[in-house]
Amino acid sequence: MVVDDQGRDAQNINVLAGQQVKWTIKLPNNSQFNSFALDSVNKTKTGFEISTEWGSRYLTERGFHFVCRDSKFFLKEIRAGTLDKGNPSKHSIKTIKIDPNVDIEKFDITQYLTN
Numbered sequence: 001m002v003v004d005d006q007g008r009d010a011q012n013i014n015v016l017a018g019q020q021v022k023w024t025i026k027l028p029n030n031s032q033f034n035s036f037a038l039d040s041v042n043k044t045k046t047g048f049e050i051s052t053e054w055g056s057r058y059l060t061e062r063g064f065h066f067v068c069r070d071s072k073f074f075l076k077e078i079r080a081g082t083l084d085k086g087n088p089s090k091h092s093i094k095t096i097k098i099d100p101n102v103d104i105e106k107f108d109i110t111q112y113l114t115n
Helices: none
Strands: 012-017 020-026 037-043 047-054 058-069 072-084 091-103
Touching: 047 072
Parallel strands: none
Antiparallel strands: 012 020, 037 047, 047 058, 058 072, 072 091
């Protein structure tokens, strides 16, 4: 996997097969989601995970877990977190199972960023 540009200025995540870009995930910009940031893209034993956050006082976090099956990636679950920086005790995290799993070719990250 290759990220075009890391951090708050990232525009796309390119997923490679060998040396070729196989899929591109378009990331939102700050006008769509206030202070949107790509925190990380990490390989896992079964695929990869994308971690994002956005917001100012009310921080929203999303972790997207993709699994590989039949040489393709599928969104399997989302880790969704919220934090009120003015009241850190108001922090919640939940895991959302995606059933049926979403094919990476049909994945639009903006559909999964709001509560």
